[in-house]
Amino acid sequence: MFEAIRHNLTNLANISGRDSRSTFWFYLLFLAIVYALFSFGLSIVAGGAIAVDAFQAARDGADEAAIQQNVMSGMGNMIRISMWGSVIMSFLMTMLLAASFTRRLHDSNKPGWIAGVAVGLQLLSVALTIGMIGEMVSFVGSLKTEDPTAMQVAVQAHRTKYALSGLLSWVPILLVIVFGIWPSSDGDNIYGPEPEHL
Template sequence: MLGAIKYNLRSIARFDGRDARQTFWFYVLFLVILQYAVGMALSVPMLGGAMTEAIHGAMNGAAQAELQARIMAKMGSYMRTTMIVSSIVSMVVSLLLVASFVRRLHDSNRPGWIAGLALGLSLAARVFVWIKMDELVDATMLGAGGDMTAAMAVQSKMLAGTLLGWAAMLIVVVFGAWRSTPGPNRYGEQSVRY
């Protein structure tokens, strides 16, 4: 596994040649773990701030509805920063994956432009989130005010961005799982597993 990660990090800008399935998927696993670790690191301050707000409110005798409103308001204040950093991390991970995915496509005798399609869908999903960010933060604030219907209506507008992101992941999973072509193909010799 470490060999696959080192190989892919060294070959981050190399779009020629072929990568075996095992090499590709170990690298994908590394990137997923990295992305979740960053996401968890971002969540801790947000949850800590919300819990601190709840504890202070409870100590001052706030009612349940007021506590919920205070927690949602605090989370809304962190949400924009979290969404920006998460989008940046997601874009970086997508860029780190492109060359490896192209080599994986080559190993199954498929053209590398398919990786460009997946990257384009992923970037479109991020742009969509950036465009709708203010609405989503406002929806959180509406939820803090108790208007959950309006908050859910705004969240349903995020469906298109979510579907774009899932479509990109589906392309990577389907084409990344394709069998390698045995022996040499038009992209070179059979790849070595790491």
């Protein structure tokens, strides 16, 4: 596993040759773990800040409505931080995975432009997310906690509005999964000799 990670990290700009399924999937697992740890850490920090602010407001004698409004304001900041964190990590993960995915495509005797399509769609999804950050923060700030039914209706309408861009982000993931598990071509192919299984 560690050899597969080292191999991919030392070949970040190398789109020639082939990588076996095991090499590709060990590396993808490593990237998924890094992404999950980053997201978890970011959530703990941002969520902890909201909790500390709420406890401080309660200790200072604020009423329940003021505490709830303070929490909603903190949620807006948390959304901004987590969305920007997601944008940065998605961009980095895309760049870290592009060459490896290309070599994996070559191993199954598929052209590398499929990786270009996946990267392009992922970058489009990242751009759409950047465009939504300000609106999402404003939307959360506009929610009124004293009317839970109206708040739930507003959240559902907002979710529906952005469903298409959310679906777009799944297309590159599906491409990586489908072509990542595609069987290797036996022996040498036009992209090079059969790779070692790291």
